[in-house]
Amino acid sequence: MKNITKSKLIGIVITSSLFSGCGGGTGDGGNAFQLFSPLPNNIATPINNPSTTEKNTLGQLLFWDPILSGNQDVACATCHHPAKGYADALILSQGVGGMGLGEDRIGGSLAKRNAPTILNTAFNGIHNQGPHVPEQAPMFWDNRIRSLEHQAKLPILSQEEMRGEDIAEDQIMAIVIERLEAIPEYKQLFLNAFGTSVITETLIFKAIASFERSLIANNSRFDQFLKGDSNALTAIEQEGLEEFVEVGCAECHSGPMLSDYQLHVIGTPDLTLPNGTLLTDMGAGQLDFRTPTLRNLNLTGPYMHNGIFETLEEVVQFYQQASQGENIHPSLSLQDLAPQIQQLDMGDGDGDGDGDGDGDGDGDGEGGNNAIVSFLKSLQDDQFDKTIPESVPSGLQPGGNI
Ligand code: HEC
Ligand code: HEC
Known part of the structure; x- marks a missing residue:
């Protein structure tokens, strides 16, 4: 050079x-x-999870609904919020038990790391040449998991981020599914998105990943x-x-x-x-x-x-x-x-x-x-989707205690 x-x-x-x-x-x-x-x-989507409007609608509600967390107080959007560029503006994220958004958040269990933005994670792993394979998209600061579909489970299992102390790691997904199954609106949304109202882990994560792929800032x-x-x-x-x-x-x-x-x-x-x-x-x-x-x-x-x-x-x-x-x-x-x-x-x-x-x-x-x-x-594009749903099907506060 x-x-x-x-x-x-x-x-x-x-x-x-x-x-x-x-x-x-x-x-x-x-x-x-x-x-x-x-x-x-255009984004590349996994062969087994093409994006659809119905999936994105469901995925957005799941992303904002604190029902996915143990104490129903933290949502994905708590730490990945559009007002904070889909990150949280904190040195280290604060999950379970916290109150407030971004710099104003207090009292939450400390995550080990800084929250990266969700914006453009649809493009994680892309290079100048060659195919972009979303199934292989690297996730996290240490690349420890591949694809948005596989990533989405980990914050729910994480004690500090979403699960809390009261529910064991091997119980939390069953409990989350049970909660979702009890809400007719969710059953209808899964039916619209996947042609079945039988809610499974895989479908939850497919919907969330599909929604995340809609959060792009490419101009x-x-x-x-x-x-x-x-x-x-x-x-x-x-x-x-x-x-x-x-x-x-x-x-x-x-x-x-x-x-x-x-x-x-x-x-x-x-x-x-x-x-x-x-x-x-x-x-x-x-x-x-x-x-x-x-x-x-x-x-x-x-x-x-x-x-x-x-x-x-x-x-x-x-x-x-x-x-x-x-x-x-x-x-x-x-x-x-x-x-x-x-x-x-x-x-x-x-x-x-x-x-x-x-x-x-x-x-x-x-x-x-x-x-x-x-x-x-200058590497900035502010024209991304900043929609905050007015309500989520659980009736809880969208985004959790923020
Ligand atoms: C050896 C590869 C490498 C080089 C060369 C490099 N970076 Fe980085 N950059 C990284 C890595 C790895 C991190 C994350 C480090 C960490 O989190 O501790 C990073 C982080 C950053 C961040 C923080 C981004 C964020 O979201 O937190 C900025 C800004 C940045 N680099 C700019 C630069 C600039 C400007 C240069 C040239 C002066 C540069 N980098 C050179 C690998 C590199
Ligand atoms: C308590 C705050 C918090 C919550 C809640 C949270 N995250 Fe995160 N998120 C983080 C932190 C911190 C990292 C980085 C962790 C690491 O790299 O080890 C991260 C990383 C990610 C990444 C990886 C981005 C990349 O480029 O590598 C994605 C995608 C993501 N989160 C999606 C989600 C989804 C989906 C949910 C809800 C199911 C969620 N997050 C809930 C804090 C949070």
Whole structure:
């Protein structure tokens, strides 16, 4: 990357968008440089779970209905709320027993991690080329499960998030199904969606996943730029894009979601909770995390698996320091970090020079970082479905105690 000049880079970025339109052609030199492509207009759905309006209607109500939680106080939407970009704006999520929405939420059992957004999870696992297989879509910060259908069960089983203390893990689904079966409106909705009013786990999760796939935001100004509107990004945002590529962010944050969906050790420090407890996700042996999407970041802070950084400026500063081995997790040293982090070329005013003599001096210091942040903020599409149902079939409060 280092010996490619800026003007060539922007050419490559733009050219790559042209290549992306040509249906996965292989073997031409342009593909080697393809870094990004716009999100597609259409989502891919699993062969055994095509999306339908009826499923989405049912899935939306299930997503909002706290009936799925042990104490009927937490819904999926409690932590994945449209007013918070389908995340929750908290450092760590608060589930069972909590009250309030987002930053105002108090008293809930702490989840181990920061809630990612549900927006665009329909596209998890997508790359510039090749098929997108929703059955294999990686989920969670550690990619520990595949597909929205399989993911949806885990928050219900989780004691902190939804289940609570009173119901055993192997009982909760039977109890949830019994509750749903007792509500005629749900039986009718399952009949409409699946042709049967016999409610099963599989059908619950198919409906929720189908609804989640409807929550997309695929028309950011960056998408418009990649589709050929060169005015869609401001000058500073375009400069930020160049910096982003040039310093090496796109070594991991590439593709339509600006994620390679791989796990990497980047050295994020542990989080100290306000009460002084050190949150030791990494201490527990989890060192590598999935490259998250960089779309809609304006709505989804705080950042990282443990919500340790409040602003994008802090995140970019972290990378600048991490690439020098500074301020990283204390049990790691520079050599433990992913090679792409060690190779980040962000300068540090230390003048060690890369010897290529191009002398353009970019990438160093505040200016470059600010431009990167401006670029990150352009990856935003606010035109997503923010519907909050007025009521849910259980008669409980939509979204739980929020
Ligand atoms: C108490 C808050 C909370 C509730 C309630 C909750 N989630 Fe989450 N959700 C999280 C957290 C925290 C994570 C990240 C966990 C991890 O990576 O280990 C997450 C991750 C996810 C992901 C993965 C996204 C990705 O890109 O990897 C999906 C999808 C999701 N939740 C859907 C749901 C659904 C569906 C429900 C309801 C059945 C639900 N969540 C209920 C907090 C919550
Ligand atoms: C080695 C691959 C890699 C490189 C290179 C990389 N990142 Fe990341 N990025 C990650 C991973 C992995 C995480 C999640 C880490 C965690 O949760 O602890 C992340 C998290 C982020 C986040 C937080 C997103 C969120 O929703 O919490 C932002 C913003 C970000 N990176 C921007 C950048 C920028 C800007 C650069 C270049 C300066 C960059 N990244 C370079 C892999 C990478």
